[in-house]
Amino acid sequence: MFNPMATWTEDVLKGLIEEGHRYFVRQTFERARNPFDDTVKGYYLICHYKEFATAREHFDALKKDPHRYIYDCEEEEHRSRLEAAARGVEGYKIYSNTFMPDWERHITKRIQKNIRLYIQREGWYPKKEEGVDISFYPYFGQVMITLKFRGQQVSVAFDDIEKIQ
Numbered sequence: 001m002f003n004p005m006a007t008w009t010e011d012v013l014k015g016l017i018e019e020g021h022r023y024f025v026r027q028t029f030e031r032a033r034n035p036f037d038d039t040v041k042g043y044y045l046i047c048h049y050k051e052f053a054t055a056r057e058h059f060d061a062l063k064k065d066p067h068r069y070i071y072d073c074e075e076e077e078h079r080s081r082l083e084a085a086a087r088g089v090e091g092y093k094i095y096s097n098t099f100m101p102d103w104e105r106h107i108t109k110r111i112q113k114n115i116r117l118y119i120q121r122e123g124w125y126p127k128k129e130e131g132v133d134i135s136f137y138p139y140f141g142q143v144m145i146t147l148k149f150r151g152q153q154v155s156v157a158f159d160d161i162e163k164i165q
Contacts, residue, residue, distance in 0.1 A: 001162060002111060003032045004103035004136065004143060008046050008094040010086040016096075017073055021048040023055035024071040024082060027062050027141045031159075032093055040093055042067065045141050046085070047097035058140045097138045114164040115145070118156065124149045 029045035049055035055070055062068040071078040085094050119132055126132055133148040143158035
């Protein structure tokens, strides 16, 4: 699976807190799993929120995730745990809900082909001079894509694009 998310670092945490993000939701992040690396015990994604209600909504959507957790960075113990994770924890890979720099250059020809196939399945046939506006964005720990064409718009989970045969 393609993982465009940035690694969770001290700079990321500091920047998010400076932007006013107080709440952080941790979840299991299978998208980052490397099946050939058996030294990693767990893969996690940490999502940031300014409002508790939105963080809680995300948290509640993760009912089946035994590793879900809400951090409040104004609580000392929570902040310490977020900082420890940002320094790196041996045996774990932790990511931020932000895209890594230049992530677009990692999109393979197969992914591009699958996006084109999805567009065709929507019944959209843009001419060469037209084009489809494609935007990637994170939503509750999932990579999503919005496609816009001739006043129409559709959002789809990136997982669904990757699964196209």
